[in-house]
Amino acid sequence: MGCACHGDGNGSANVYRPYLMRIERIIDEAPAIKTFRLVFVHEEEGRSFTFLAGQFGEYGVFGEGESTFCIASSPTRKGYIECTFRQVGRVTTALADRDVGDVISFRGPYGNVFPVEQWRGKNLVFVAGGIALPPLRSVIWNVLDLRQDYGDITIVYGARSVADLVYKHELEEWKARGDVRVLTTVDPGGQTPDWKGEVGFVPAVVEKAAPSARDAVALVCGPPIMIKLTLPVLEKLGFAPDNIYTTLENRMKCGVGKCGRCNVGPYYVCKDGPVFTFAQLADLPPEY
Amino acid sequence: MEALRAKARELLESRTVQVVVGHEQGSVPGRPRPVFVRKIEDVDRLVAGEGGTINLAVYLLKPEVQALGRPALVADPAALRTVLQLASENQIRDGALVALALDDGRLTELKDLAAIEAFVAERPAGLPAEDQQRIAEIEAMSREDRWTWWLEQFSRCLKCYACRAACPMCYCPRCVVECNQPQWVPAAAHPRGNLEWHLCRAMHLAGRCVGCGACARACPVGIPLDLLTQVLARQIEADFGVRAGTRAKADYVLASFRTTDKEDFIR
Amino acid sequence: MADARTLRRESLARWFEAIRAAGRRILAPRARGDTTAFEEVTAPSEVAMDCVQTTLSPKAAVFPRCEELLRYERQGKDLRVTDPPLQPPETVLFGVRPCDAAAMEVLDAVFSADPPDRFFQTRRARTTVIAIACTQADAACFCTSVGLSPGSTLGSDILLTPTDGAGFAADVLTDKGRRIVELCPEAFGPAVAAQERRAVLAQVPVRFELKGLSDRLAALFDREELWVDQSLRCLGCGTCAFVCPVCACFDIQDEGTGRSGARLRCWDSCGFSLFTLHASGHNPRHLQSQRWRQRVMHKFSYAVGRLGRIACVGCGRCSRACPADMNLADHLQALAEAK
């Protein structure tokens, strides 16, 4: 984080000092869910800022606090970062009140990454539920921007109802491409008359899609119940636990492995995670 | 002590209760600590409660203790007053517990709230002389000195909330200090945040505090918190003729009124 | 490297004056009612020399209960964020017990790990630890069970060991310590024979077997009834974490108006339910027994992997201050021996 307003000469930089980010674009994804596109107020910070898919940050409104979301944009897209959040608490309510042009605070990038580099040449299966698509979306655009380096890509994404689907336009964009297999679904009863996608829970749609596990990696993010029911399906298809990745959602404050909040078993999710394989999660206490 | 252990054994054997909440020998001699006796052979761990710092009634609303089943509560007069106040706030149903009143060595089994009410009525709990003395000393100070004195006390507060944890009347599932929309009471432990926390706590206990003193005994930095609630308890009794923990059926004093309430400061 | 000397008790006052004259504040155990805490003192007479252990630990000198991480100010559309003035005074912590001195090392490991925490490091660099070996201990002490002792030097810049003659054997252990000694060299004399010191140190019985404890605890993780039983009387306050010299968990809270304010760091405790409560209402540790298990596992099992040592120095403060007498040594002994 090298820039004038970060280190002030006497010793190490203030790790709690955020970047100032201006909101360039706001998209209302779904009821109470928004996506911000953020650009650096200080350009030189933007130029030297780098991150990788899977990393997260602490987004804040001064006077209200900070909140933890992943960086939802792909590292291949320069000059901005995006985040998607649901308005549930004090900070997200304050964020949701912001307008284009307002300045918010951002600390990051924190945490480890999806090993996208090592997956070159492999087939990728993305399974997401509800508002858990953002962490995977960062990986999806990352691989789609380098499409030729990767094998088959399957995306299974579901939400409670059509209105709850996030990144609706991008889902259409992905479907329109010939080189990606996209199955979107809504829970039974969540469909609208002109809904052309699947109807059913995500685990069932994954079973129906039955992506081959040969030389493939799966990424699964969603509510605990969806994960609990999707894992057996993937394992039946031949995916080994150390080949199924996810990101953990823990309450966080510092994001730099000091405040103790995200300590689960031997790991600090903000430093050793949030990306874990299900093999790693197996020996973690069920405290996330 | 034998009477208590015998009664506990009898209640457990007859399955009248599933757990006896009492005191056992602690790691520091003369300071017994809470114990939850469920097995007959553990009955002999029960000792008298003198020197204990905890009001055992605080465990009546703790989920893990409620999960153990119907309790017998070894109770000193303060704990009995707490049971009545909790009952008057609909937190305890009649018959939800058996009270084993221990008062200077004598054991009395109180099977229902009416029995507890009668027992408490025979032991009117005046403010201990030592507390009256401390309150008098503070009230004798000038206003500025009182402010300086209390602010020095509050500035030592760590916001560890031991006062809230030890108080049987502080049973809100989510306390006001844990709500942040709005952040009504500052979370930080600076003097202003501590002042507002302790004033808010005292007001939320007005007319509800039974004067067991557990909050002051639990405070690691020794702030005399019980004085705040006791001053209000005395004022409420003088103004509204109501004292907490005396009846199982009573209105919350700040949610009821008399058209004839007298005051001398409203223009 | 330690250079051994003696320090006569009556020259303490002169040493204090020299330290204060050099612009350093002295924090030492000071009695206040029946609690003791590290507060500024001007002379040795104000120091509660005979207290076994202070109620509050000296960690506040390097990790205050509340401090500003940054300030913000809004004029119209633009926003100015500044670092708060971080000018902690040079501080001498006098009368620290060896367990608290060792605790400083654990705090170092947490806060100086990458990325280093500038606030802690600035204060730590300006803090000199002068420990006094323990000649008496009480039932709550268990430093010998965690690899320390009433006379250990870990984390101290100077260790004073009371000798039966009216003075101390002074081991000057670091340059920092030497600089403080040199402020008043005439207060010190030549070294005294080593064996004379050991006789004076307190006897602290070992309460549980440390070797293999962290694996043992990991194996007991799923024994729900064990953890529930142990924590039935725990009320869920933050006293144990706030009096602990090693607990470094903190909360970040913003305070102020839309126009100006600060982002504050405040002490926090894994004993509170809010510690892990998600905005969605999900709480991975919603029961007090789970939080008690986290406190034990974090300090005695997880910390071994992260910091290379357990995150407890056996000072016994949590047991002394706990309203419900949750005695950590008793509980660990029970866990170490659990079938």
Added chain:
Amino acid sequence: MADGFEPRLTAFVCNWCTYAGADLTGTSRIRYAPNVRIIRFPCTGRIDFMLILKAFEQGADGVIVSGCHPGDCHYTAGNYHARRRWMVFRRLLDFVGIDVERVQFAWVSAAEGAKWAQLVNEVTEKIRALGPLEEFRRLPMPGVQPIEVM
């Protein structure tokens, strides 16, 4: 007190009586001290005691809390509850050494425009005599005074 000190007052008033009374003061062209900032509540029963502390914290030197006379409450009993709350809270403020003269409780009906003006004027002069609420100002305020508590 310090010359040129203009006390800042906050008034928590109930909508049905005192707010209407203050409105009547205006429509009757009665001038009164402009030091008061009026905040409207549905009823005095809704005025939380913490609001008074928050007012002091945000820079008020004095607080006026006023509503319907007992018996006139639009919600029948709001002011009766408020009266008990004020009696207890005032005792607490006094015990911890906050100057209760800086908090003035009153009943002002919708017809008492003159009483409202007189009330505000008198309280303003009383607070001017008492001076600014230094005690609260010195408490650490984030971003204003350094907050470092050992």
